Amino acid sequence: MDWYFIIFSVVKIALVIGVLHAIAAYAVLAERKISAWIQDRVGPNRVAPPFVKYIPVLGPILTRWGIFQPLADGLKFMLKEDFTPAGVRKMYFWLAPALAIIPSMLVIAVIPFGSQMGHQKMVIADLNVGILYTFGIVSLGVYGIVLAGYAANSKYPFLGGIRSSAQMISYEISMGMSVIPVFLIAGNLNLSQVITWQTTHGWLVMYAPLSFIIFIVASFAETNRTPFDLPEAETELVGGYHTEYSSMKFALFFLAEYSNMTATAGMMVTLFFGGWTLPFCGLDQPATSLGIGLAQILIFLVKICVLLTVFIWVRWMFPRFRYDQLMDLGWRRFVPLALVNILITAVWLWIRS
């Protein structure tokens, strides 16, 4: 640990958080475009800064794709009136958005997003207990939502908060148990080691497909996405936990949802799809040149984008679960399934050894 370590860590943290938020902003655009496509609409196709229309060919195309929409959205969030309703519990009303966004940024710290550039490993913290850290931080994410519901001091946000606390605790259990087979097979809790294992044996999704299915469904529930978006179910709870929020405070909840999605996608890429590796052209070995290092980071980002598309796709294809169906699915289907999955994997490994 020395001076350079601190400088490089700060640079890496700044870059990762910057990229994370850029992905989150454009995931919102992707969400709107894909939903429009699924529902046979056009989606955002108007917003552009004034000078863009003078660019020939490229200008109109970029405008039609809605590339500038996130900028307009961000500006709107910042310029709107930050309204605090009279009845709220002030302290928690301010605290809740911060508590929602902090865990979503902390989770990304242990995920390796590339092999190395020069002598710097492309991961912020190469922990021995990487996955446990992730689950610990993810489990703190529930406070933002619960306290938002409590702070608003009104009926619908409160119900949303209560629902989310029950939902997130329930699905954390099946999520935690679903990855145990992965670590039984890979034999290490360190995420970099899990990726190294996958370069020699092939992607883990082939060894533990059931784990992947449980994990992806549980992560829909953890990030409060449809079909499990009961904390904000707008048809029954107005807007759920963030009903009373406006302007930047609302934007923080919004951003937290999308950065959580991105972080979860990163987690799935690392655990099941070989992280920053591709099994050809020598892209599965630690990079020796700057170009390959960058290419591997790009591979990681592309994999994340594919999974984000799946998240968005699912949201617009399925109706919302009823609350009792959600609990039934979590406790009576997924928990036993995950337990059986652990047992089968353990027996298989025992027979093979």
Added chain:
Amino acid sequence: MEQINNLVSGGAVEDILFYVFAALTLLCAVLVVANPFSRNPVTSAMFLVLTIISMSGLFLLLHAFFLAAVQILVYAGAVIVLFIFVIMLLDLKEEQRRKIKFFGLAAGLVSVGIVVSIFIKSLASIKPNAAPPMLEGETYALGKLLFTQYTLPFEIVSVLLLVAMIGVILLSKKKLE
């Protein structure tokens, strides 16, 4: 530059972090039970979360990564969320200041006395300048200990939890009949 290097590698940062986390743990723990600004149960629960997080910071400084992660995962992430869940559902009003009863006071003092005596005894058994415990790569070591040397206590604890779980199911199902 050289001086900062020496300071960082000489463990000064870890010392500072220890005092920060220790002070935070104590402060938040006091605020859980005796908060002069608020008698709101939710506030107490949130300070309990802060206590647990700063305690896991202390575990990190001891290189006990597994313990730190599990501490946050189990206590901050699940147990206290359930506390808050129950507090919110019961809709507790702000706690009133109660008169201190003699029996409660005596029982409290006895239990504090017992804890303090255990604390002093274990502090006295520590040798100064002992080598720091090597806990790196400890998930493996911990798992091995749990399933060899400490199998019986481990299993007994799990049976205890199972009994508690069955008890809750029995109590909550009774009314339905």
